[in-house]
Amino acid sequence: MTIGARVFKTGLAVAVALWAGEWLGLDSPLLAAITAIFTIQPSIYRSWMQVLDQLQSNVLGVAIALVAFWVLGSTPISVGLVCILVILLCLKLKIEDTIGLTLVAVVVVMEARSQGWPVALDRLAGLLLGISSAFLVNVAIVPPRHRGRFMRLVQEGQELLSRLLRTSVSNELKESVFREEQEKLESILKKLDEYYRMFAEERVWLRRSRIRRSKLLIVYKEMLLTLRRGESLVEAVEEQYWAVSSEASWNEAADRHIEALCGYHEQLLWKWEGKMKPGAASAAPSLEDGVLLTERITASAADAVTRSRLLVITSSMFAYEDRLRRLDRLIDHWQLRERGDDDETPTVPAREKRERERAKEGEGAAKG
CATH class of the missing domain: 1.20.58.220 (Phosphate transport system protein phou homolog 2; domain 2)
Incomplete structure (x- = not known):
């Protein structure tokens, strides 16, 4: 059994995301690690496109989650309805690959918003940190050949x-x-x-x-x-x-x-x-x-x-x-x-x- 470059870079991206999250003082660096796993791609071009799609979908998902919290609150029914809406929007925008991580962002932000703005912003920062960590590792460490x-x-x-x-x-x-x-x-x-x-x-x-x-x-x-x-x-x-x-x-x-x-x-x-x-x-x-x-x-x-x-x-x-x-x-x-x-x-x-x-x-x- 051999360890390929992508396997190694996935593990390294998770480690970097966790370390950076702790260094920045995030309350939930684990979310950054989860995001890094979703963002690693087999080529630099696909990794860059994944970053753009993830940023677009996550910002959209977080915005919808915040609006939904103000209007509907954070009940299980409202969270489920927002997830359905986000899935439909991702399909409409042809960014189906980002649905999984976007739903994670929606759930954690709606759950955290009940605890105040600082917690919600902390979760959003963790998402962005994971995306950035995965992209930088993919570019800097053993670029795909x-x-x-x-x-x-x-x-x-x-x-x-x-x-x-x-x-x-x-x-x-x-x-x-x-x-x-x-x-x-x-x-x-x-x-x-x-x-x-x-x-x-x-x-x-x-x-x-x-x-x-x-x-x-x-x-x-x-x-x-x-x-x-x-x-x-x-x-x-x-x-x-x-x-x-x-x-x-x-x-x-x-x-x-x-x-x-x-x-x-x-x-x-x-x-x-x-x-x-x-x-x-x-x-x-x-x-x-x-x-x-x-x-x-x-x-x-x-x-x-x-x-x-x-x-x-x-x-x-x-x-x-x-x-x-x-x-x-x-x-x-x-x-x-x-x-x-x-x-x-x-x-x-x-x-x-x-x-x-x-x-x-x-x-x-x-x-x-």
Whole structure:
């Protein structure tokens, strides 16, 4: 069992909120600790948005609680009615995530208002202190780094996908193991979706950094879509292949093509990580292989149902291969940009060549 950064920061935020509450002399520092637990988020951007939403909802909730106390008092019925009103307002303002803490604020303020203004203000100060403590801890202590987590999950997902694809036709894995691996792959893809969204939400202020990150997001999105296409191929083989009886020659050709696609995917990640030798090209499968698979299906003596099912598998292979080739091009473009070889950031020799060409054009115009 490992202690993640968010687990550690939650505990630290609670400790900071309690310490700050005692240092400021609050009567209820425990409320600050409870607020800090609700405010910790997996990214700085979400933490900041949570702070804004919590401030908005808590100020609104406290204001409604004070007005309700003056009008209705602090009877159980009035507290319940105010809670219903606050829930409806939070839903109307689309800040559903803050409902829990806002209701806590309403209850403690209405209960404390009967004891006087100082107690009510003390409870409100505890709420604000907890929100501030959680945000500061999230920013200052081990800020979230989603890029490394994303790439580790991409690598893990590719290895799992490769194992599923390579055994889908040969049927070497037990059914229970295959199902377990499929569920694990789906779980990884859901985590990748979440990490991608959090990485995309991060704010970058410098224009050059924004451009660079936008292009990086395109590559990451393609990595995610490629894994999704591979998962679709696994599902197509599982649903269509075993429902019909196909020729042995087509089975062998399909198995070889899937093997080539898995190797291609693996090499693309090597290329991205800089593990391949300079000048080494990714082993993309031949375009003729897919054509031959289709021709074998159309030329076979199988019935129409069998041919249609095999064509579904072949089309899934084409879709997966198309994503791989697109990812290959995006990686090449990114690496060229990082080396300064693209049009936006030309290398020194390229700039000198352009300057010489402009100089020659100027001389020709002067002679004319």
